[in-house]
Amino acid sequence: MTDPLAPAGPSSRRPVTLVIADDHPVVRHGLRSIFASSPDFAVLGEAADGPEAVALVTRLDPDVVLMDLRMPGGGGVEAIGELVRRDVRTRVLVLTTYDTDSDTVAAIEAGATGYLLKDTPRDDLFDATRAAAEGRTVLSPAITARLVSRMRAPANETLSARERDVLRLVAQGTSNREIAALLFISEATVKSHLTHIYGKLNAKDRAAAVATAYDRGILG
Amino acid sequence: MTDPLAPAGPSSRRPVTLVIADDHPVVRHGLRSIFASSPDFAVLGEAADGPEAVALVTRLDPDVVLMDLRMPGGGGVEAIGELVRRDVRTRVLVLTTYDTDSDTVAAIEAGATGYLLKDTPRDDLFDATRAAAEGRTVLSPAITARLVSRMRAPANETLSARERDVLRLVAQGTSNREIAALLFISEATVKSHLTHIYGKLNAKDRAAAVATAYDRGILG
DNA sequence: GACGGCATCAGCCGATCGGCTGATGCGGCT
DNA sequence: AGCCGCATCAGCCGATCGGCTGATGCCGTC
Secondary structure, three states: OOOOOOOOOOOOOOOEEEEEEOOOHHHHHHHHHHHHOOOOEEEEEEEOOHHHHHHHHHHHOOOEEEEOOOOOOOOHHHHHHHHHHOOOOOEEEEEEOOOOHHHHHHHHHHOOOEEEEOOOOHHHHHHHHHHHHOOOOEEOHHHHHHHHHHHHOOOOOOOOHHHHHHHHHHOOOOOHHHHHHHHOOOHHHHHHHHHHHHHHHOOOOHHHHHHHHHHOOOOO | OOOOOOOOOOOOOOOEEEEEEOOOHHHHHHHHHHHHOOOOEEEEEEEOOHHHHHHHHHHHOOOEEEEOOOOOOOOHHHHHHHHHHOOOOOEEEEEEOOOOHHHHHHHHHHOOOEEEEOOOOHHHHHHHHHHHHOOOOEEOHHHHHHHHHHHHOOOOOOOOHHHHHHHHHHOOOOOHHHHHHHHOOOHHHHHHHHHHHHHHHOOOOHHHHHHHHHHOOOOO
């Protein structure tokens, strides 16, 4: 994993330019000071939310933007999508505390080049950032493991929008009949959706479905 | 508790000494560099988990330990309890990303002097740390608001250990009869526990109970 | 144009749930 | 001694759920 003899040309190449996007001042300071300790990187700027990050990246044109996923006022996923839409050359490296399935999948699908957890050690962070700058995909070991196990277990299907609607109401204690009324469909349809949800989430009943939905980040 | 030799005052000349306990290297760096920017503070050391934090605090005797709650290998709450048991004079200032009810309450009950979220701005962090060093309780505005609203709403009762046992099984899709068998009690007792759970969590059925339990940090 | 996923609906039936009205024993607090 | 929370148990009953089988229309893909 950590190769001290890795051919990392410190002064040979131009430093990797960065923008940091995180709503936590503590984390921004931490990342800045970590990258300041190496001549291979140059932090061009910091943003505290999604829109700010998009504006900054567009203006500064960094090699990589380190982006937190959960930020107030337009989350990270929307920002990633916007950057992709603008077709910037900057690579997005998601760096977050959370590792729920929905976050991970959403970020990768939106176009992130990598996904790291904040407990990543300094050197691994350097490696990953360099890799991201070159367009290589990097994932935290924990994330990789879960995605792989996810692929292996077909129990990992995605809920449709309608199924999520139903599940959200179920989590509020709404009965099938009430759900039917609220969604303007018949009770039979609600039951049908629920049967599909149980199958997809591998849950035995509505309580278990709600629980695994929370575990996977679908709810809450 | 009090150092007889310290000319303690609201703005004493001696810097406030700190130990940082967080499993995220990024956060440790961030806090260190933030506090390094002010002459009012001196960071004595860093720990990456609970036991390490306890050892370091015992050895270095800082004024304040900034502690993350969720750490591998012995979480922050246990560490706080251990520090209190050892009767150290060091104040514990919890600094975490999460603000679930159970975390907050557990930390305060364990003996934390303050509870801040990591999105706290630099200056507020300084103020809070100084306050904690003097033994004053400090809470993030968001935390305070929730605790207050919690007090006002009597809907905030605590589940008993047995009730949590039942609820945990319910979240796994276990039927009442199965729960009874697993816990060596009768089905009637399970139903009784559930009725109490519904009342305490203000939930209509088991699905809603599981959902609010997740929301309040009782599960997951 | 066939295929598959999604959303919609129907009826039947046994299993399960949740509400109701109780009761007992234990332990802690006042 | 009295009160209260907790855990334990009982029976009854209507409401709800979940499984099963099967059907239709829409839409996007191959």
